[in-house]
Amino acid sequence: MVFYILPERPRGYTKHRMNATDDTLLALKKNLDRPIVLVGLMGTGKSHLGQIMAEKLALNFCDSDSEIERTLGLSVSEIFAAHGEAFFRTQEYETIIRLLSNEPCVIASGGGAAANQDLMDHMRAHAIVVWIDSPVEKIVSRIGQARDRPLLQDKDPHATLEKLLEARRPFYQKAHITLCNDGNHIQDCLPDLIKALNAHL
Ligand code: S3P
Numbered sequence: 001m002v003f004y005i006l007p008e009r010p011r012g013y014t015k016h017r018m019n020a021t022d023d024t025l026l027a028l029k030k031n032l033d034r035p036i037v038l039v040g041l042m043g044t045g046k047s048h049l050g051q052i053m054a055e056k057l058a059l060n061f062c063d064s065d066s067e068i069e070r071t072l073g074l075s076v077s078e079i080f081a082a083h084g085e086a087f088f089r090t091q092e093y094e095t096i097i098r099l100l101s102n103e104p105c106v107i108a109s110g111g112g113a114a115a116n117q118d119l120m121d122h123m124r125a126h127a128i129v130v131w132i133d134s135p136v137e138k139i140v141s142r143i144g145q146a147r148d149r150p151l152l153q154d155k156d157p158h159a160t161l162e163k164l165l166e167a168r169r170p171f172y173q174k175a176h177i178t179l180c181n182d183g184n185h186i187q188d189c190l191p192d193l194i195k196a197l198n199a200h201l
Pocket of ligand 1: 040041042043065076109110111112113148149150151
């Protein structure tokens with residue numbers, strides 16, 4: 001696995017390998033003054049990494065899709081089927097704005113959230129935004145056949161993900177920190193992320 005931590009406006013990947021010590025974790029706990037939002041395509045490990053990170057930092061974890069599902073009593077697929085994508089995007093926007101008014105916490109956003117310019121601007125202004133980047137091949141091997149992703153229900157999830165990434169990359173690239181998850185265990189990225197968050201603060 002290779003980790004890449006990028007400055008705010010990437011011109012090329014800079015490679016670092018780092019260990020999170022207790023000191024870096026303590027420093028982050030002490031200095032963190034706003035939420036951390038994870039953005040990136042579906043299947044990059046946002047929710048999994050977010051949960052682990054929240055646990056390490058003793059913070060609340062929220063997943064925007066789960067919040068929407070809980071509020072409406074419907075799954076994301078059911079919301080898309082019954083009300084359409086535009087309705088889902090409005091729910092997503094309002095949910096994330098609401099979550100961002102909280103104390104420091106960790107938020108995993110749905111893969112399309114960052115592609116709303118206003119929402120991305122708001123996330124950047126009120127949180128530390130972390131883009132979890134992952135090769136499309138890896139994503140397909142993780143979630144290619146998943147039935148619960150309404151945008152991936154066609155015959156060629158690889159092509160769909162490539163298209164989504166191409167369209168969304170300019171938005172994702174506005175994240176404060178980029179973390180490349182090209183391995184099988186997203187938790188291995190945690191030390192790098194803790195160090196990058198400290199460096200950002
Ligand atoms: C979507 C990603 C999904 C979910 C919805 C749409 C997208 O979230 O919000 O299916 O547009 O990329 P995850 O990224 O958590 O899978």
